[in-house]
Amino acid sequence: MPVSLRATISVVVIAAFGLLIVVVGAPGHGYPLIAGGVVVVAAVGLLMRAGPGSATRGPSGLTFAAGVLGALPNVRVDGGHADVILLEKGLVFVPCPDKTDDGDKRVGALLAGHDPADLATRYRYLAYDDVATVRVDRPVPIDATLLLHDGRTVTVRERWTAERVDRSEDVFLEILSDLRDKADR
Numbered sequence: 001m002p003v004s005l006r007a008t009i010s011v012v013v014i015a016a017f018g019l020l021i022v023v024v025g026a027p028g029h030g031y032p033l034i035a036g037g038v039v040v041v042a043a044v045g046l047l048m049r050a051g052p053g054s055a056t057r058g059p060s061g062l063t064f065a066a067g068v069l070g071a072l073p074n075v076r077v078d079g080g081h082a083d084v085i086l087l088e089k090g091l092v093f094v095p096c097p098d099k100t101d102d103g104d105k106r107v108g109a110l111l112a113g114h115d116p117a118d119l120a121t122r123y124r125y126l127a128y129d130d131v132a133t134v135r136v137d138r139p140v141p142i143d144a145t146l147l148l149h150d151g152r153t154v155t156v157r158e159r160w161t162a163e164r165v166d167r168s169e170d171v172f173l174e175i176l177s178d179l180r181d182k183a184d185r
Helices: 103-113 116-122 168-184
Strands: 008-014 019-025 039-043 046-050 068-077 080-087 090-095 124-127 131-138 143-148 153-158
Touching: 068 103, 068 168, 080 103, 080 116, 080 168, 090 116, 131 168, 143 168
Parallel strands: none
Antiparallel strands: 008 019, 039 046, 068 080, 068 153, 080 090, 090 124, 131 143, 143 153
């Protein structure tokens, strides 16, 4: 369902970083929306691109650019270290160093240089449809267990020292909540 053309458009320039942030938002929503055309959202090194017809709908019904909903750098996944890319249809776990330095820049460079579909085929991908239910043991930093339909589990533990990318924590918690709610139906 397309975003209403009555959505408000804000353009913010952050001089300290030299970034231009274009946010198209429905009134009352603080999440960035991409309604169409060619728009580039750049914030703290995270680049998300959208072209005509490439906007995708997120778990809350909001529309985000090119299927990327967010990213969580430096997360422990099943005991290993990974950057978690939050996509419209699933999660991509990209192995990363155990140091938390410059995780936001590393994720930004990764997303700027690769198509999300390419990342999903190159690295471990978990489709939301494969998740049977979710248990969130702690919301900040996120400590969650995803139980898959085949009985396996995936643990995702955000580190206290991990860098934050925009509102990705909130988006991930919303995804987890949606998955849990879907399982309860």
